[in-house]
Amino acid sequence: MLSRMRRQRYSLKREGKVANSWRGDRLPDIVRSMASRPRHEALRGLITELLREGFGAAFSELEHERYLVDNSGRIDVAWGATVIELKSDLRREERDVVARMPDYLADASRGSAPGRTTVGLATDGATLLAYTLDLGRLTSIGRYDVDVDHPERLLTWLEPLLSPVPEVMPTPIAVALAFGRYSLAFGRAHAQLQRLWSEVGDHPEVRLKRNLWDGLLRQVYGDDVGSDALFLQHTYLTILVKAIAARVLDLEIGDPAEMLSGRLLANEGIVGAVEADFFDWPLLATGGDDLVRSLAAETIRFRLRDVKVDVLKSLYESLIDPDERHDLGEYYTPDWLAARVVTAAIPRPLEQRVLDPSCGSGTFLFHALRRLIEAGRQAGVPPAEIVETCADRVFGIDVHPVAVALARVTWLLALGDLVQDRPPTLSVPVYMGDSMQWNLRPLGASAEVLVDVPPNDPPLRIPAGLASDQHLFERALDELNRGLDTLAEPEAIRHAIALAGATTEDAAMLGQTFAQLKELYLDGRNHIWTFILRNLLRPVWLSHPDHRADVLIGNPPWIVYRHLSADMKDRLREALRSYNLWVGGSLATQQDMCALFWARGAERYLRDGGVLALVLPYAALNAPVFAGMRDGGMERVRVAIIGGWGLERVWPIFGAQSGSSTTSTCVLFGERDRAGPPPAEFDRWVGVLPRRDASEAEAAEVLAHMRAAWPRPRTLLAASPYRTRFRNGASLFPRRFVLVEYAAAGRLQSRRDAPRLRGRVGSLDKRPWTGVEPPEGPVERIFVRRIALGESVAPYRLLDLVTGVVPMESGAILTAASADARGHRGLAAWLRDAETKWNEHSNKGVDGAPRMTLTRSLNHLQKLVAQAARSPIRVLYTKAGNAIERVLARGRRCDYRPQGLLVGRQLTRRSRVRCCRPEHEYCA
Structure with a gap:
């Protein structure tokens, strides 16, 4: 009865004018007051009003200062299966909450309804922390920091816990708050x-x-x-x-x-x-x-x-x-x-x-x-x-x-x-399914699809011709399932599939596949294979000429070559070469998976005269690495670009959570079996959206459209006359092998000429190195250098530099062996540890050996040894960013002993500046 009355009150409040007035007029004031971390009694009043007006709690249902059964403490506010602990400042008192909350939850669970999860909230107004008990152990299930600009989001975050009726509009924000990373629902489920x-x-x-x-x-x-x-x-x-x-x-x-x-x-x-x-x-x-x-x-x-x-x-x-x-x-x-x-x-x-x-x-x-x-x-x-x-x-x-x-x-x-x-x-x-059909292998005049069986079993083989006939393929799957249910012999299944209409060769191949499936079944690894086979072979069916599309649309993966595994690099390189889209050379690292989606998608899934419309990096409009797409020079399939949209002046599109776009964007439209260069003009959109997930109406209101000349293709021929004077900084990677901090020493302290160091761990470390223990030990001081990174440069000034171990002596990069031979025992031990870990975790070639040694990685393209020569003046600017920051450094800041300032790859540098007016100590 109580629950029904609560639902009725809540429903009336949600639908009535009073509720709308409260949410619009009073709720913003409540959230603003909560954000200030008010005093205890003021916060109690705000929470009480929030529960009564926002969720329909009756005054008689709310309990204040309720003693625990054993009188060992008091619960500040209790409402049904929810207990609320009020604090002055959780930044200082969270430890106390963790200590006391298990007692509060255990006490509240004694009187809660069967099957109802008891939840504890701790708040100082500005922050809300949610907890539950899992097998008697306190588990954190959510955190919310109040947002004074969006007061409604507080109710949305609390609704999974307190809302008794289905009244929530399924907007992107509401769904993310209810079920996302910091939601109560995810916190509870993740622990379980x-x-x-x-x-x-x-x-x-x-x-x-x-x-x-x-x-x-x-x-x-x-x-x-x-x-x-x-x-x-x-x-x-x-x-x-x-x-x-x-x-x-x-x-x-x-x-x-x-x-x-x-x-x-x-x-x-x-x-x-x-x-x-x-x-x-x-x-x-x-x-x-x-x-x-x-x-x-x-x-x-x-x-x-x-x-x-x-x-x-x-x-x-x-x-x-x-x-x-x-x-x-x-x-x-x-x-x-x-x-x-x-x-x-x-x-x-x-x-x-x-x-x-x-x-x-x-x-x-x-x-x-x-x-x-x-x-x-x-x-x-x-x-x-x-x-x-x-x-x-x-x-x-x-x-x-x-x-x-x-x-x-x-x-x-x-x-x-x-x-x-x-x-x-x-x-x-x-x-x-895999629309790129990496698992499709030529087999004589036909082809077969290979389905991997982890961890090391031979792949399952399916005839591609049979997979392209949906009716016949489904009948074959039925026979495979029937055979597993009855533990039939492979020959019986081969015969049944042949009777269903498969060719002799296809039936024989499926008979062998059934023999493998039977072994997996007997090994307890069976129940997933029908799902795998039915789905992974759908692309073969969709690529049949009778089933191809009139429009190929979407946003394919943007994955550049340098971010792929060794195996995928080989696959992408060979695939792009087959379409005459591989540029290679200095542009190899910029080759992109999305170019293969453009070519292979058109070849295998698009009818003659069909249209492509893909969201791509802005570079597709004019970068040399995409020239083969634009000029119609692809092999195996012809696609002419018939239109384009430039979205480089629209913000935000991707990556709004980080405060800026991930990259500039465009949309390309193409037509299969048509030749010709891109149009002379394209459509450019300009505007600032209120948020990344703006509605169509909001986008229409702020975006302006214009026709503009197609972006001039970038080339490697025309370059700035200053280009040869600048170089990228060194690739000091993995960071925790090079960037260091001074380690705590024992009673005898570190040696002055070989301080004890430890690799620096930071948020910019990348997998797999985030799980690798950094080196630690004494290193000769002559190899301890000051390094400038992107974070070291601001407009008009050089900020704090970082410390690093740089194994360079007399213009040569040292290995563990060469350092040991020169008598640098500390550096040798450091490098020996780093090289062992590099050999274990770095990308491997087909022979299983690292594709590159640690020494070669540190000195990639000679970017490290090129800095061996001293220079009284250097110009540094950041490698990337919305606003490029530059600084001109001279004098002592440019010549850190013993061998000068070193520059990491987040910076581009110009060295050996011949003259500079004294008043231009720093410029940006």
């Missing part, structure tokens, strides 16, 4: 997932799924980025989006296994939106069912049929640590930009077949579907026919397993109310 993982992480089937997931991420990012922490994060997100898919249809989630496997939606005639995948492993652990149910319950608060944009991408981005987001390149396309590209590229949405080969969370799919639906309604097409057309016209592929889960639900959300008019069977055409 860690416990479940410790229980079943070594189970054979779970380990197989973890390894297969890791292999797919290597294809996505071109390097080893998988970790247990990221796997748990992806598990949380996948469970959440599968629950959202069920909520779109207003389905009750009873059996967690039904929801995670997709059976719940399949019973309603929707297939392909949810499948059994890598992330159902919690069901094998004790308490896994409860975790899934609790996460599913969190989604009920959102009115999901009111979705206007792709809200799931903001949720995914909000879960990734900011540093990790930069490393992974996890920045999705803003909705306003996707909507504009869709409008320009798809003039006939009811007729054109659309494919996004790297669909991510499904932003382009969402807007393509909305455009198709609007066109269908205007043309008077019946709703059921519109839904069927959507399933036949708008497709997506992505190799990232979590992106696919997001995109499938986004595809479903795009239908809105039309989901009620779906046909008896609706198949969501979004597939987990």
Whole structure:
């Protein structure tokens, strides 16, 4: 009864004019007062008003200064299963909260309703910390710093904990606050997932799924980025989006296994939106069912049929640590930009077949579907026919397993109310597959698809010709599954597949594949293979001439060559060479994966005369490394650029969380089987958006459009006459092997001529070096240098320099062996430790040896030995940034003994300046 009354009061407050007036007039004042960290009683009054007016708490339900059962303390504020501890300043008192909160939560849990999680909040007004008990142990589940510019966000953050009714509009901000990295929902779930993982992480089937997931991420990012922490994060997100898919249809989630496997939606005639995948492993652990149910319950608060944009991408981005987001390149396309590209590229949405080969969370799919639906309604097409057309016209592929889960639900959300008019069977055409088809291998006159089996088993082999026939392939999969259920002999399966219509050669290959699957089944590594085979072979089907698209649209991965693993570097180089897009030489490190998406996407997925519309780096408009794309000189497929948008003057687009765009952006439009140079002009957009996820209306209000001459191609021929006087700084990498700090010494202290040093650990360290212990020990002082980095330069002045160990003597770079031979024992020991770790963790070649020695890396392109000569004056400027900062250094600041100032790669330097007026000591 009490809960029902609370819901009624809350609902009335949310809908009434009084609530709207309070939120608009009073809530900003409350948040402003809280941000000032008011005194204890003033804060109590603010919290009480927040609970009563914001969440419908009755005065009689709130308990103040409630004594614990054992009289060992008092709870400041209690409301149902929530206890609130008021503090003066959590920056000083957080330790006290951690000590006392377990007692408060244990006391409150005695009187809470069965199945209700007791949560503790600690606040000084400016900051709120949330905790719960997990098996009697205090677990932090969330943190929120109040934002006086957005007072409503405080209520949004608290709603998962306190809101009793489904009233929340599913905006990107609301979804990210409710389920993102700092949300209460994620905090609680993450603690439980860690416990479940410790229980079943070594189970054979779970380990197989973890390894297969890791292999797919290597294809996505071109390097080893998988970790247990990221796997748990992806598990949380996948469970959440599968629950959202069920909520779109207003389905009750009873059996967690039904929801995670997709059976719940399949019973309603929707297939392909949810499948059994890598992330159902919690069901094998004790308490896994409860975790899934609790996460599913969190989604009920959102009115999901009111979705206007792709809200799931903001949720995914909000879960990734900011540093990790930069490393992974996890920045999705803003909705306003996707909507504009869709409008320009798809003039006939009811007729054109659309494919996004790297669909991510499904932003382009969402807007393509909305455009198709609007066109269908205007043309008077019946709703059921519109839904069927959507399933036949708008497709997506992505190799990232979590992106696919997001995109499938986004595809479903795009239908809105039309989901009620779906046909008896609706198949969501979004597939987990490798659109670049790295696993497609020529085999005589045909080809085969190789599917990796971790950790070291031979790959599964599937005939590409059979995979391109969807009906025959599904029948073959059915035979493979039937054979595993009955433990049939491989010969019987070969015969059955041949009778289904496969060629003799294809049936024989699948008979051998079944023999491998049977061994995996008997080894307990079975339940994932139908999902893997069905999805990874979809690109082969979509590349069949009868199934190709009229429009290829999207935002492909921007991954430059230098950031790829050794294996992926070789693959990309050979692939670009096959299209005559490899430039090499000094531009090799700038070659980009997105160029391959342009060429291979057009060749394999686009019909003759079809159109490409891809979001690309701005460099695609004029950089030499993209010249082959622009001039139509590609081999194997012809694509002429028919239009372009310059977005370099639009801010922010990507990377708004860091305060600036990640890189300048453009959109290129191309047409297959057409030749010719780019147009003489392109469209330039200019304007400052209110935020990165601005709406279409907000973007239209601030963006101006103009026609401008196509950017002049950059060349390596015309260069500044000063170019030869400047060089990039040295590549002092890994940073923790070179940059140092003085280590604590014992009673005897360090030697003056060989101070004890330790490699400096910092936020700019990159994987895999973040997990490598830095060297430590005494090093001869003659090798301890002062180094200028990008952080050392500001306008008009040189800031503090950093200390580093630089193994250079008389213009030569020393190795551990050569340092030892010259009698430098301390440096030799330092380098011996560093070289051992470098050989273990650096990128390897095909022979398993490091592709480059540590010494060669430090002196890459002779950038270190070039600084051996002294110079009385040097000009330094930062390597990159929105505002380039320069400084001219002379005199003692330029000549740090014993061998002068050294410059790191974040700076570009000019040395041996011949003259300088005395008043120009520093210039910027």
